Amino acid sequence: MRTSRYGYATINGAHILGIALLAGSIITLDLKLLGAWPRADRMSLVRVLVPVATTGFVIVAISGSLLFSAQATEYVKLPVFQIKMGLVLAGILSAASLHLRYGPWLEMAPLDRKVYLAALSLLIWICALFAGRFIAFSAT
Amino acid sequence: MKKIALLVGVCISVLIASATHLLAHHGWRWTTGNNIELIGIIKSVRLGNPHGRLSVDAEGDVWLVEVGQPWRNERAGLKPGDLAIGVEIKIIGEPSSDVKERRMKAEKIYLGGKEFILYPDRD
Secondary structure (H helix, E strand, O other), X not given: OOOOHHHHHHHHHHHXXXXXXXXXXXXXXXXXXXXXXXXXXXXXXXXXHHHHHHHHXXXXXXXXXXXXXXXXXXXXXXXXXXXXXXXXXXXXXXXXXXXXXHOOOOOOOOOOOOOOHHHXXXXXXXXXXXXXXXXXXXXX | OHHHHHHHHHHHHHHHHHHHHHHHOOOOOOEOOOOEEEEEEEEEXXXXXXXXXXXXXXXXXXXXXXXXXXXXHHHXXXXXXXXOOOOEEEEEEEEEOOOOOOEEEEEEEEEOXXXXXOOOOOO
């Protein structure tokens, strides 16, 4: 990771791809849970978006670990990186609580009411994304 | 008519977006835009992605100097071991826009009189 030019760049790109899948699917799903697109069938959306989000997360985790390994001690000391990892953890916990409460496909979530926990999830993941981007603009 | 207008609008947006990106040039936004020269002894070396860094002792002041990623240094002619602790170095580059920081980004490096140009397109 430290020495390869295009290898490093590719892992960087993969991290972005993972974020695109993860953020795209979670943001869409959260908005649906908050009442967006009332005429779109929720179960169909969930069945597509949960696997996409999971795939995105796996890509993000693997590529992120590789990127982290390039200068682990510097990243660990960086406040914006610590904030980002805290937010990622919070995002994972919020996803876990949604699924523990409502089922793997959120099948037990009420269809006629908004799921307000989704608003927190939305906020957490968007902030995590920006915190991650800010890393490159922070002094180490 | 509406489709053409939409297409023209999209093209203009893409052009503007790319133009601002070119001007914004990631990596140099924290510098002043003007060159300085630093001469000193290398105190520490940490090369590799994403940033290569040296600390240079210039008459008692320790500066943090960002050098290129490995491919950039190699392209400039630097060999492994050239940048080493104890070596006298001259650097021409841009300092941090925060004057309190002793930090700069190297454009040209001089070791033993030999010149290594990291950013050929910059002055």
